Amino acid sequence: MLGKRILTAVIGIPVAAYVINYGEWLFATAILILTLLAWHEFYTMLQNKNIKIYYILGFVLNIVIAGCAWIGNSQELIMVMFISTLLALVKIVTSGAEFTVTDAAFSLLGIFYIGVSFAHLILLRYTDNSQYISTSLGQLSAGAAYLWIAFIGTWASDTFAYFVGTYLGKHKLCPKISPGKTIEGALGGLLGSVIVIVLLGNLFKLSIIHSMIMGLLIGIVAPIGDLVESVIKRFTGVKDSGRILPGHGGILDRFDSILFVVPAIYYYIHAFVLK
Template identity: 55%
Template sequence: MLVKRIITGLIGMITAVYVINFGDWVFSAAIVILALTAWHEYYRAFSYMGMKLTYFGGMAAVFFTLACAWQGNSDELLAVIMFATLLILSKAVLYHDKFTIQEACISIAGICYVALSFSHLILLRFTGSEVFVHSTLGNVSLGCSFIWLAFIGTWASDTFAFFAGSLFGKTKLCPQISPGKTVEGFIGGVLGTSLSLMGLGMLFNFSLIHMAILGVLIALVATVGDLVESSFKRFTGIKDSGQILPGHGGVLDRFDSIMFTVPFVYYYVQIFKIF
């Protein structure tokens, strides 16, 4: 099991470096595939409870939402979410004997959860795509550097929280949802993420104050994202969202924190103009 996790992790890291740095259609296509897989996992999780969500309607809504993000069309993106919501609620009225209002609401929640979060990966990657950041490792686009802030910050949060919790963890953080998480682990994650972001800040010549603050906030948001996905799994009674990543579970298992941190980083850099 450990060997599988290590091999999958190495392959994933190499793939991430190529896809993120290459950008353009390769990055967008990869995010679309991940998002559609995440929706499939979400649908399947609730199907174990006997719920029949709007599978193909959800697939279409997720795809077109990400396509709008790819084209930078925020109005069209909002329109897709709006009409998907209206159509699904209408289905609950027209076919109320086969499709309940509860299933409609859970379908809409899943579409928003998956489509909007993954859309922000595309939006963040193509932020300031014409601007390049000069670093000690060469020149990268501004959006590329922002994606690395979100990804490395999230990974740092998970890693430092795990080791700090293993060494010092005593006080449970949220035992009803995730018994393994501790307050001490969370504090370790916050400190480790801030230091990691400050290191990246020096590499990309970003404000260290902003990096320290962003590190604290990423650790907080990443923890919430992880707990949200744990809540889904506890509610539906599944152990992993999928098996597509050997030793790591499914897309939702691996991207649960990223789905929260990336939108947060996107709006942080837009509001505070750290570039």
């Protein structure tokens, strides 16, 4: 298992770095593929509870949502979300007892949780994309830098939380949801994300105040994203969301925290950094 995890990381990290830094159509396409794979995982998990996810609707609308993010038009995104809700409700009426209110509710949950959240990776990557930051590692577009803050901050939060929780953890954080997580680990993750983002922010020429706040934001939001997916997996009775990543589980297993962190960083950047 450890060998598979290491091999996946050795292959995946350089590929991810290239795709993020290159951007353009390659990045958007990669996010779309991840979105559709995550949607399929969500659909498969809910089958264990005999919940009939509106698969085709979600598949199509997730593509449209990613397209709206690529275009950068929030009004179109709002329209798609409204259409999603409308079509799911219409299907309740037209299908009789074959598609229930519960089915519609979980279908919409999946579209918003997966489609809209993944779309924020595209939105963040192309934020202030015409601006470039000169670093000791070369020039980087501002959007790529912001996305690296989200990814590396999440990695720091998870890593520090794991080691602090393993060696110092005594008090359970959410024992009914994730028995392994501790309050000490969560605090360690919070501290770790702040330290790492302050260092990274210095490289990207961000003010220390913004870096500290974003580090705190990541340290708070990342474990919430992790716990949300744990709730879904516990509800559906599965250990992993999928098996596509050897040693790591599924797409949702790897992106659970990112799906919360990226929107948080995106809205912070737009509210306080870009002026």
